[in-house]
Amino acid sequence: MTAADRAKSAVKSGSKRLLERAGFHLVRSTTPSGGVDDFIPFEPTMRAARAAGLSVGDYIDEVMNGTPGATQSTVDELRALGVFAAAPDTVLEIGPGSGRYLERTLKECVPSRYEIYETAEPWADYLVVTFGVIAQPVTGFNLDATPDNSVDLVQAHKVFNTLTFLGACRYFFEMARVTRPGGRIVFDVMTETCLDPEAMRIWATKGGAGHDSFPAAMPRRTCVDLFTTLGFSLEAAFLAPLGVAFTEVLVFKRDA
Known part of the structure; x- marks a missing residue:
């Protein structure tokens, strides 16, 4: 040695x-x-x-994570874009984990129903008790317990960067299915916008050993084109901190 x-x-x-x-x-x-x-x-x-x-x-x-204020900065951007001003009555979050985005969302709006799909049972139980949300059963990459056209705001933060391409795509179709006309979908993905040569160098050298499937890249155009065919328009996009670099948050609105 x-x-x-x-x-x-x-x-x-x-x-x-x-x-x-x-x-x-x-x-x-x-x-x-x-x-x-x-x-x-x-x-x-x-x-x-x-x-x-x-x-x-x-x-x-x-x-x-070593990124103070990262969660709040994303929520601040969404507020500035008017996502919460729409007063969503029903919110659904995929993979809330510790609930750091969930908690801040509830400070911005007062939905009558907040559904979560979380695979980590202790965290799901904690969120139910602490915030009164509804934990739906997780069975694969679907939102089976949620009816069609029933949700005003569907969101997922720091989730799709950890999934395979097909896993993320399956969730995309489900998110579109449950969103009401006029409703919004918010999520972040590791697009080419986040992967310039310097960012690639940072991930390759500082991302940590044993994480070769993270972050999972997702072409931006693939997302935009898919949701366009599903009746959504891209309202906005911005970068948010993720580990040693950034991820891109996309905000879609379903046509009324």
């Missing part, structure tokens, strides 16, 4: 010890197809956030 290798090993071991002291354990994915290897465990995250005197969302932004 060279001196450089020994130094890298020492840094890695030291980082692991610091995370474990905070209650986190790095877990290697056992799925043959790979994927995001690390996850956000419920109990350790809650304990660490309380110890830091931060909300769960702020703790994830500031400490775990």
Whole structure:
């Protein structure tokens, strides 16, 4: 082992010890197809956030992701675009996780119904108890429990960058199905807008080992063309922080 290798090993071991002291354990994915290897465990995250005197969302932004204010900046952009001024009465969120976008959404509007599709059961239970949302059963890449044309705002944040191309596409069709005429769909994807040569270099060198399927790229034109054929118009787009770089948030509105 060279001196450089020994130094890298020492840094890695030291980082692991610091995370474990905070209650986190790095877990290697056992799925043959790979994927995001690390996850956000419920109990350790809650304990660490309380110890830091931060909300769960702020703790994830500031400490775990190293991007203070990232969640709020996205919500601020959506507010400026008038997404919440439309006073959505029914909201559906795919993969809310810790609820950091959910919590801020509820500060911007007062829907009578907020549905979530979340695979992590402890987080889903926490969101139901804390925010009174409705946790729908997750069965594949669909929104089966939600009727057609029934939702004013469908959103997914930091979700499709972790899914396969086909998984994301299947959700896209479902999101379009459940959105009411005049309703909106908001989500972020890793488009070519986010992948200039410098961004690619950053992801390749600083993105972390074992994350070869993350972030998953999605052509921007593919999204826009698909939703156009489904009766939606692209209202706006903007960049939002994601790890060491950015992702692109797309805002679609269904034709009335």
